[in-house]
Amino acid sequence: MRFATVLVTSILSFLSIITFPAGGATTTLQLNDDVLGLIVFKSGFHSDPLKSLDSWNEDDDSPCAWRFVKCNAGNSRVSEVSLDGLSLSGKIGRGLEKLQSLKVLSLSNNNLTGAVNPGLALIPNLERLNLSRNSLSGDVPSSFSDASSLQFLDLSQNLLSGPLPDNIFQNCSSLRLRTLDLSNNAFSGSVPIGMSAVHNLKELLLNRNQFSGSVPPDIGLCPHLSRIDFSNNLFTGTIPASLQKLNSLNFLNLSFNFLTGDFPQWIGSQTTTAAAFEYIDFSNNALTGTLPATIGDLKSLKFLSLSENKLSGPLPNSLSGLASLSVIRLKGNAFNGTIPNGLFDMKLDEIDLSRNNLAGPIPPASSKLFETLQVLDLSENNLAGDIPAEMGLFGKLTYLNLSWNQLESRLPPEIGYFQNLTVLDLRSSGLIGSIPGDICDSSSLAILQLDGNSLTGQIPYEIGNCSSLYLLSLSHNNLSGTIPESMSLLTKLKILKLEVNQLTGEIPQQLGKLENLLIANVSYNRLVGRLPAGGIFQTLDSSAIEGNLGICSPLLTGPCKLNVPKPLVLDPYAYGNQNGAHDRARERSTNFRHHRFLSVSSIVAISAAAVIAAGVMVITLLNASARRRMAFVDNALESMCSSSTRSGNLTAGKLILFDSKSSLDWLSTNLDNVLNKAAEIGEGVFGTVYRAGQGQAMVAIKKLVTSNTLQYQEEFDREIRILAKARHPNLIPLRGYYWTPQLQLLVSDYAVQGSLQAKLHEHSPSSMPLTWPDRFKIVLGTAKGLSHLHHSFRPPIVHYNVKPSNILLDENLNPKISDFGLARILTKLDKHVMSSRFQSAPGYVAPELACQSLRVNEKCDVYGFGVLVLELVTGRRPVEYGEDNVVILSDHVRVMLERGNVLDCVDLEMGEYPEEEVLPVVKLALVCTSQIPSSRPSMAEVVQILEVIKTPLPNRM
Numbered sequence: 001m002r003f004a005t006v007l008v009t010s011i012l013s014f015l016s017i018i019t020f021p022a023g024g025a026t027t028t029l030q031l032n033d034d035v036l037g038l039i040v041f042k043s044g045f046h047s048d049p050l051k052s053l054d055s056w057n058e059d060d061d062s063p064c065a066w067r068f069v070k071c072n073a074g075n076s077r078v079s080e081v082s083l084d085g086l087s088l089s090g091k092i093g094r095g096l097e098k099l100q101s102l103k104v105l106s107l108s109n110n111n112l113t114g115a116v117n118p119g120l121a122l123i124p125n126l127e128r129l130n131l132s133r134n135s136l137s138g139d140v141p142s143s144f145s146d147a148s149s150l151q152f153l154d155l156s157q158n159l160l161s162g163p164l165p166d167n168i169f170q171n172c173s174s175l176r177l178r179t180l181d182l183s184n185n186a187f188s189g190s191v192p193i194g195m196s197a198v199h200n201l202k203e204l205l206l207n208r209n210q211f212s213g214s215v216p217p218d219i220g221l222c223p224h225l226s227r228i229d230f231s232n233n234l235f236t237g238t239i240p241a242s243l244q245k246l247n248s249l250n251f252l253n254l255s256f257n258f259l260t261g262d263f264p265q266w267i268g269s270q271t272t273t274a275a276a277f278e279y280i281d282f283s284n285n286a287l288t289g290t291l292p293a294t295i296g297d298l299k300s301l302k303f304l305s306l307s308e309n310k311l312s313g314p315l316p317n318s319l320s321g322l323a324s325l326s327v328i329r330l331k332g333n334a335f336n337g338t339i340p341n342g343l344f345d346m347k348l349d350e351i352d353l354s355r356n357n358l359a360g361p362i363p364p365a366s367s368k369l370f371e372t373l374q375v376l377d378l379s380e381n382n383l384a385g386d387i388p389a390e391m392g393l394f395g396k397l398t399y400l401n402l403s404w405n406q407l408e409s410r411l412p413p414e415i416g417y418f419q420n421l422t423v424l425d426l427r428s429s430g431l432i433g434s435i436p437g438d439i440c441d442s443s444s445l446a447i448l449q450l451d452g453n454s455l456t457g458q459i460p461y462e463i464g465n466c467s468s469l470y471l472l473s474l475s476h477n478n479l480s481g482t483i484p485e486s487m488s489l490l491t492k493l494k495i496l497k498l499e500v501n502q503l504t505g506e507i508p509q510q511l512g513k514l515e516n517l518l519i520a521n522v523s524y525n526r527l528v529g530r531l532p533a534g535g536i537f538q539t540l541d542s543s544a545i546e547g548n549l550g551i552c553s554p555l556l557t558g559p560c561k562l563n564v565p566k567p568l569v570l571d572p573y574a575y576g577n578q579n580g581a582h583d584r585a586r587e588r589s590t591n592f593r594h595h596r597f598l599s600v601s602s603i604v605a606i607s608a609a610a611v612i613a614a615g616v617m618v619i620t621l622l623n624a625s626a627r628r629r630m631a632f633v634d635n636a637l638e639s640m641c642s643s644s645t646r647s648g649n650l651t652a653g654k655l656i657l658f659d660s661k662s663s664l665d666w667l668s669t670n671l672d673n674v675l676n677k678a679a680e681i682g683e684g685v686f687g688t689v690y691r692a693g694q695g696q697a698m699v700a701i702k703k704l705v706t707s708n709t710l711q712y713q714e715e716f717d718r719e720i721r722i723l724a725k726a727r728h729p730n731l732i733p734l735r736g737y738y739w740t741p742q743l744q745l746l747v748s749d750y751a752v753q754g755s756l757q758a759k760l761h762e763h764s765p766s767s768m769p770l771t772w773p774d775r776f777k778i779v780l781g782t783a784k785g786l787s788h789l790h791h792s793f794r795p796p797i798v799h800y801n802v803k804p805s806n807i808l809l810d811e812n813l814n815p816k817i818s819d820f821g822l823a824r825i826l827t828k829l830d831k832h833v834m835s836s837r838f839q840s841a842p843g844y845v846a847p848e849l850a851c852q853s854l855r856v857n858e859k860c861d862v863y864g865f866g867v868l869v870l871e872l873v874t875g876r877r878p879v880e881y882g883e884d885n886v887v888i889l890s891d892h893v894r895v896m897l898e899r900g901n902v903l904d905c906v907d908l909e910m911g912e913y914p915e916e917e918v919l920p921v922v923k924l925a926l927v928c929t930s931q932i933p934s935s936r937p938s939m940a941e942v943v944q945i946l947e948v949i950k951t952p953l954p955n956r957m
């Protein structure tokens with residue numbers, strides 16, 4: 001409101017002054033001129049968010065106390081108005097022409113829009129006008145060619161357009177410009193002639209516009225020009241020879257234009273010009289010709305860029321005479337010959353000679369260069385010979401690119417001396433030998449590209465020291481050995497390229513922890529096994545994994561080979577702080593096996609100590625209910641099968657069937673034919689399983705892995721017959737066997753519903769998930785089957801390999817344990833062999849199987865059973881590889897129980913469930929997975945407890 005009133009009164013009084021010029025009281029009226037001129041100027045702004053101009057009050061006698069206003073001490077008239085960076089928006093209003101003494105008007109870095117007010121050129125004494133960094137549009141008013149006092153005109157960084165007024169330089173006698181900055185606008189057309197008249201011009205900045213035509217030839221007639229920037233325009237033609245007359249020229253930037261013709265041969269040849277030049281940038285034009293030797297006369301030159309032209313010929317040796325040079329960029333030309341040795345004996349910060357035709361060796365560097373060089377790019381030339389070992393002495397080097405040359409060099413070990421190197425690019429440079437282990441001693445490396453060479457040997461374990469890496473490319477070499485699991489320490493890694501090498505083994509599961517990884521390619525190696533569960537590995541395209549020996553993926557049609565034991569327990573290095581990771585990695589590289597063994601056993605010991613207390617507590621709770629148990633019949637060894645042998649003679653190569661019934665006759669008469677048609681249905685620790693026959697007559701045939709099995713049919717027959725006596729509703733009956741020294745088959749019933757593994761973890765979305773009663777039935781049945789094996793035989797039959805894929809289901813979801821007792825047919829129960837065989841079932845294996853100092857007995861089955869129960873309750877797998885951790889199911893549930901929220905981990909798929917059953921079952925499972933074998937209950941006790949849990953209480957209907 002008040003602003004509007006002020007506005008109106010101001011304009012009225014202003015107009016009255018103009019219409020009726022005052023005659024008498026001059027001084028008072030002149031003060032009013034400045035006040036009113038500024039008030040009217042202020043009214044052009046429609047927003048002053050910082051209230052910068054609140055002190056500008058039209059009632060004041062003088063503006064000299066106003067903010068951002070300065071007065072001339074002599075006549076008390078306004079000499080300077082500087083409103084830079086005040087977020088003012090609006091237009092440049094009228095009124096300022098009344099300010100007779102105004103010398104400086106600076107409005108830069110605001111939000112001013114609209115045209116440049118032509119009246120500004122009429123401010124009689126204005127010397128400096130700065131309107132840069134606004135959003136002014138339109139063209140430069142022609143009135144500016146009459147602004148005779150103007151010395152500094154800065155219109156840069158606006159939206160000004162159109163050609164410059166033809167006469168801008170022509171009223172030359174009056175124009176005294178020292179600086180004309182029109183950069184960063186949208187001006188077009190050619191630069192008007194007449195520039196020679198602007199005698200005082202020192203800085204002419206036209207960069208980043210759309211000026212076209214030739215660089216004005218009379219530019220050489222402005223004798224004081226020291227700074228010319230015509231870069232990023234559309235200039236054509238040649239570099240005018242008149243430039244050589246500019247004795248003060250030190251900055252000349254003509255880059256990013258369309259200039260043609262030969263490189264100016266006069267450069268440097270006139271000592272007066274030569275003395276001044278500090279900066280020359282002719283890059284990104286189409287200049288031809290060669291460099292004159294006189295270029296070495298530019299003693300003050302600090303920056304030389306001639307990149308991306310068509311220059312050719314040799315690099316003159318005289319370049320080493322450029323005593324002040326710090327940056328030389330000659331990239332993307334056709335220079336040939338060798339690199340002058342002198343160039344590597346200078347105090348340069350940056351050398352970029354990439355993409356030329358340079359040949360010969362990389363010159364030896366001098367100590368001068370060691371101390372200064374930060375960037376060295378010699379890529380895409382024809383350089384040959386060695387990478388000089390002294391390169392490691394470039395202490396400040398951050399970027400080294402020698403890619404695409406023909407060096408035929410080893411990587412000098414000194415390469416690891418680099419303290420600040422962030423990029424090392426040696427792609428396709430003819431490297432031979434191996435990757436030095438200390439390549440990352442400086443750990444600042446972010447990009448390491450060694451692809452397309454002939455590197456051999458292993459990827460060094462110390463690669464884990466390259467903790468800053470985000471791109472690692474070793475593809476297209478002859479690297480062998482396994483992928484070091486230390487790579488999982490490269491937590492910043494985004495791109496990993498290992499394709500086309502000879503790498504073997506499995507991809508370490510730990511790489512799944514690389515959560516920043518976006519791209520990985522391991523194709524065309526000799527890798528096998530599963531892809532890491534975490535990270536991007538499960539989503540990799542087939543092109544990133546194809547061409548290996550046996551990577552397991554639904555995307556690949558080839559074989560799937562699992563040959564490396566899975567980790568049994570947590571990787572101790574997966575947790576804890578990252579400090580000292582290097583030391584650990586080094587330690588592990590030398591002492592890996594020993595260290596790992598210690599870790600496993602110490603972890604067992606530690607967790608056992610922690611868990612034993614909880615175990616005892618839960619046992620006590622369970623015992624209360626166990627007291628109500630019914631008498632358990634501890635059956636003596638008893639034969640549950642008819643044990644009549646159809647084929648009494650033990651002729652090798654004959655099928656032996658135990659059953660008196662003839663339901664398997666078809667098999668014995670037709671074995672070859674049956675085996676030929678048998679379909680593989682699974683792979684187990686002891687061999688491959690096939691399905692044969694049809695309908696009711698279906699059988700499962702297991703082809704045993706023959707190494708380590710009993711060598712005499714008599715022994716084999718005896719052991720198998722003991723196993724065949726193990727008949728129980730929850731055991732898969734063994735029906736017979738076939739024996740030759742080379743081939744051993746076991747025949748057993750086929751279970752219609754497949755394995756619990758498939759039903760629980762791999763069921764199709766359409767099939768019904770298991771309900772709680774189903775699951776309890778499976779838990780109880782499995783317990784009964786195991787109990788039978790443990791307690792009905794002396795010595796007990798130990799399964800050793802309890803896991804869901806060995807629990808088969810019939811059509812009523814009754815569990816039937818398969819594969820039991822096969823350890824009996826091994827020549828001897830070698831725990832070491834056992835543990836390595838069973839490690840294909842991570843998480844089910846009782847710790848004592850991995851720890852040779854402990855005695856192994858049937859309690860290891862109790863452990864596996866406990867894990868299986870947890871799996872049934874939670875629907876989760878015993879070991880899950882998350883993005884940055886490994887979840888061991890039993891530990892996870894134990895923690896949840898301690899926190900009191902164990903029901904949170906119950907599988908939601910099972911629908912409603914009675915807490916009073918699920919909770920004790922979970923507790924029972926945890927006791928079964930106690931680390932100490934003697935803390936685990938026997939399977940007989942487990943069955944009793946389960947039956948108590950299931951017994952309906954009287955008050956429950």
Ligand SMILES: *[C@@H]1O[C@H](CO)[C@@H](O)[C@H](O)[C@H]1NC(C)=O
Binds near residue numbers: 088111
């Ligand atoms: C300048 O104007 C633009 C567009 O009107 C607006 O988005 C921006 O916030 C303004 N800046 C200031 C500093 O007022």
Ligand SMILES: *[C@@H]1O[C@H](CO)[C@@H](O)[C@H](O)[C@H]1NC(C)=O
Binds near residue numbers: 153154179
């Ligand atoms: C104009 O003002 C900007 C700051 O916004 C300053 O960088 C520039 O040097 C000034 N131009 C002249 C010619 O003084």
Ligand SMILES: *[C@@H]1O[C@H](CO)[C@@H](O)[C@H](O)[C@H]1NC(C)=O
Binds near residue numbers: 312314336337
């Ligand atoms: C360099 O190239 C020029 C042609 O541009 C050729 O005449 C000259 O022989 C070449 N010199 C060397 C050393 O290859």
Ligand SMILES: *[C@@H]1O[C@H](CO)[C@@H](O)[C@H](O)[C@H]1NC(C)=O
Binds near residue numbers: 395396419420
């Ligand atoms: C490496 O870089 C750091 C940080 O920029 C710097 O302080 C240090 O001096 C550099 N080292 C060398 C040898 O230049």
